[in-house]
Amino acid sequence: MPASPPSTPRPAPAAIGFRTLVGFAEGADPAEWGRIRATQLTAGRKLALFLLAVNLAAAAATVVLMARTSPLWVLLSWGAVVTAVATTVAFRRLATRHRGDGYATVHEIRNTASDGICLAAVWSVVPLYFCAQASPGTAAGLGVVLTILMTAASVAMAPLVLATLAFLAGLGLAICVQLAVADTYGATLGSAIFTMLLMAVCINRARSLVVIRAAEITLQERDETVSLLLREFEETRADWLWETDASRRVVKASPRFAYACGLDPISIDGMPFLQVLAGPGWETGEFSAGLRALAEKLKARESFRDLRLPVQIEGEERWWQISASPRFSDQGKFCGFRGVGSDVTEQRASSDKINRMARFDTLTGLPNRLMINETLVRAMAEAEKWGGRCAFMMLDLDRFKAVNDTLGHPIGDRLLGRVSERLGQLTGDISLCGRLGGDEFAVVIRDATDAAAVERLAQRIIDALSHPYEIDQHTLYIGASIGLAVGPRDGRTAEMLIRSADLALYRAKDAGRGVFRTYEPELHVQAEERRVLEMALRSAVEKGEMFLMYQPVVDAGSGHLRGFEALLRWTSPEFGPVSPDKFIPLAEDARLIAPIGAWVLRTACEEAATWPSNIRIAVNVSPDQLQNPNFVTTVTSSLASTGLSAERLELEVTESVFMHEGLGATKVLERVLDLGVRLSLDDFGTGYSSLGYLSRTRFSSIKIDRSFVQDAAKGVREAVAIIRAVVALANSLGMATTAEGVETEAEHQMVQEFGCTKVQGYYFGRPLPVEEARALAGRRWDEFAAA
Structure with a gap:
């Protein structure tokens, strides 16, 4: 039986229902009451011989007292019946096999009522028959015998309360009837009260027995629980x-x-x-x-x-x-x-294994972001306590994404492992190197008192990570840019120091990558300006703050107008004119280039549709736009809504587009070319130039960057050689060439001699507002050539 909770109190005697006590109803806990009923039967068995002896002694006393007034055969016959009934009841009690810790049913308790009824029946003869024939003295003696018998029975039969009540009620009723017939009403009332007192004592004793047994069960269960616990401890x-x-x-x-x-x-x-x-x-x-x-x-x-x-x-x-x-x-x-x-x-x-998994990067084995932050917090606390300095470096791998896109992530993961090995060799006991995630790493320097030593470590890290890596017969070249912040000078908390190092890293990337930069206070000012500028940029198109300027593109030989390049401009009420070099990268970082680019394309096509049919419009496209498969839908919608023919639209892309081949940029370009739209390669020679993508993509023209034109005009041989090579390459591939940045007649003559087919620059016209561009497009070409 399950142990009851120690806090559960056992019921008080008054709380035990009478029907449950006498066996007419089941208890609230059947299992517990089964054990209590077994205890009742066991107690009755223990007193069975005592009850038998009391009955025999009382019967003998009755026979002796009535020997002078009643026939002997009647007395003996009655005595034999009493002996038989008492013996039967005793043996019924002794025959029960219940133990104190066993279980008994309600039916077994109810069956004991027959014992009390039988005993009451044979003893009722005494008051109803013998007392009527006896003298007053003998009747008083019989009364004493019955009193002793009833008292002894209430003690011996108390555990079996139903049998006891049946016996007391039957015999008490017979005594009261005899006394009432004899007109002794006082004695009748006294007998009734005495009988009820005995019955009340019997019920109370029975309830006390139940409470005692319930307490014993509770203690036993507790002992069993403790023994079980002790045994479990020992085993x-x-x-x-x-x-x-x-x-x-x-x-x-x-x-x-x-x-x-x-x-x-x-x-x-x-x-x-x-x-x-x-x-x-x-x-x-x-x-x-x-x-x-x-x-x-x-x-x-x-x-x-x-x-x-x-x-x-x-x-x-x-x-x-x-x-x-x-x-x-x-x-x-x-x-x-x-x-x-x-x-x-x-x-x-x-637990240690889980803790390590939570604090170490599974790919590289280096500490992860959580452990880096915890280490930095402790380093800053020590620096503040002892008046020292600590430093935080944030590293970003250069050109790592190109490795992932071209060779796949497994090679990229192995490359990260090799990078972590080199970093681990460079950092000593006073520093901790970890991986923040992706291709970002961090170094926490606990003692940065020697600023020069910290900067030398940053340079050694850049030099070490820039050495080539040999992985699966691939020679890989990457680099690293580092942002450095010193605490508590550049930040009073770990979060502030990390933010300062992040700003310094942005500065290192803007400086051309492969360098380290330390945090300077104005970087926070620039970051705040960038944040405010981004907020203004998000609503610039809706507020009509953006507009297009159109720069003419002419034939290099005849000077005829061939088209315009649409140039995006932004004049903010708060910041005034904002340079495209400033807001275009911001729009790309903030994921605003897609809606802005869609507006530019739609506006340029709408304006070009009003020009003569031989005038083309060129629109610059960001690599981020080509990463979106919906860009083709944007082009199609712009052409359909404005009525501009596809061959009059020319999209200009830079070589950085091909660094995103893994994202499907070239597939998007192919779908755009299938519409009939022309494609131009802008700023050729200034990025990651490759002849491979020139042969794979159907470019209609190549634009030579203005820096080569200006250097060639100054006689720089390398620039002259590059322009000649680009023109020769374009001619061999059937592509036109456009020279940008032509500002003088001499430069115009030079690019003509090189064989460039189109020219663009201030010599032929600055970017024009839409009204002037519309008027220029409507002029005759010979008028424009003479202008």
Whole structure:
């Protein structure tokens, strides 16, 4: 039977229902009442012979008293019946096989009522028959016999309350009837009261028996629970009980505790508890922090729970977890400690593994962002405490994305592993290197007092990471840009220092990558300006703050107008005219380039549709726009809504588009070319120039960057050679060439001699407002050539 909760109180006698007590109804807890009924039957069996003896003695006394007034055969016959009934009842009681801890049913309790009824029936003869024939003296004697019999029966039959009540009620009723017939009403009332008192005493005793038995069951269950726990402690190999005396020496050492300590159960008794746990460290005085904490608790006589400490067991370090409470005598005197212990070595190892997984990067094995932040917080706390400095470096790998896009992520992951190896070799004990995520790493320098040494470390990291990597027969070249911030100068908290290093990293990237930059206060000003500018940029198109300018593109030989290049401009009410070099990269970073580019394309096509049919419009397209498969839909919608023919639209892209091949940019370009739209390669030679994508993509023209034109005009041989090579390459591939940045007649003559087919620059016209561009497009070409 499951143990009842210790806090559940047993019912008081008055709370036990009468129907349940006599066996007419089942109790609230059938299992518990089954055990209580078994106790009732057991108690009745124990008093069966006493009840038999009382009945025989009372019958003998009755026969003796009535021997002079009643026929002998009547007395003997009645005595025989009494003897037979009493014996039968006794043997019925003795025949029950219930034990005190067994179970009995309600039906078995109800069956006991027949015992009381039978006894009441045979004894009712005495008041109803014998007393009527007896003299007053004899009747008084019979009354005493019946009184003793009823009192003894209420004691002997009390556990079986239903049988007792049946006997008392039957015999008491017979006595009252006899007395009433004799007109002794006072005696009748007294007999009735006496009978009811006996019945009340019987019921109360029965209830008391139930309460006592219920309490015994509770104690038994508690004892069983404690025994079970103790047995589990003794049988398991991970938990044990321990106890000390007032002098903190081991007493009553359990075999399990001795086994856990690697000692003999006899020899461990009397040993200082701390010596048992300290092991070899007891002699050297080298105690762990956990053992010192335990000593303090024992000294203060305080309870403790789940205290973990390392122990040496047979030369092996184990981790124990112990709990204990002080023991006091009845007089309040301290007697020692009693507690429980368990071996948690495996749990600690598992916890350490989980903790490592939470704080170390699974790919590189370096500390992850969580551990980096924790280390930086501690480093800043130490720097503030001792008036020192710490530093934080944020690293970003250059050209790593190109490796992932071209060779795949498995090669990229192996490259990150090689990078982490080099970083680990460069950082010493005073610094910690970790991976923030992706291709971002960080270095926490705990002592940055020597600023020059920190900067030398940053440069060594850049140099080391720039060396080539050999992976699967691929020679890979990447680099690193670093942002450096020193605390607490550049940030009072870890979050502020990380933000400062991040701003310095942006500055390093803007400086051309492959360098490190330290944080400067104006970077925060620039970041705030960038944030405010971004907020204004988000609503610039809706507010009509953006507009297009159109720069003419002419034939290099005849000077005829061939088209315009649409140039985006922004005049903000707050910031005034904002340079495209400033807001275009911001729009790309903020993911605003797609809606802005769609507006530019639609507006340019709408304006070009009003020009003569031989005038084309060129629109610059960002690589981020080509990463969106919906860009083709944007082009199609712009052409359809404005009525501009596809061959009059020319999209200009830079070489950086091909760094996003893994994102499907070239596939988007192919779908656009299938519409009939022309494609021009802008700023050729200034980026990652490759002849491969020139042959794979159907470009209609190549634009030569203005820097080459200006250098060639100054006589720079390299620039002249590049222009000649580009023109020759374009001619061989059937492509036109457009020279940008032509500002003088001499430059115009030069690019003509090189063989360029089209020219664009201030010499032929600056970017024009829409009205002037519309007027220029409507002029005759010969008028424009003469202008």
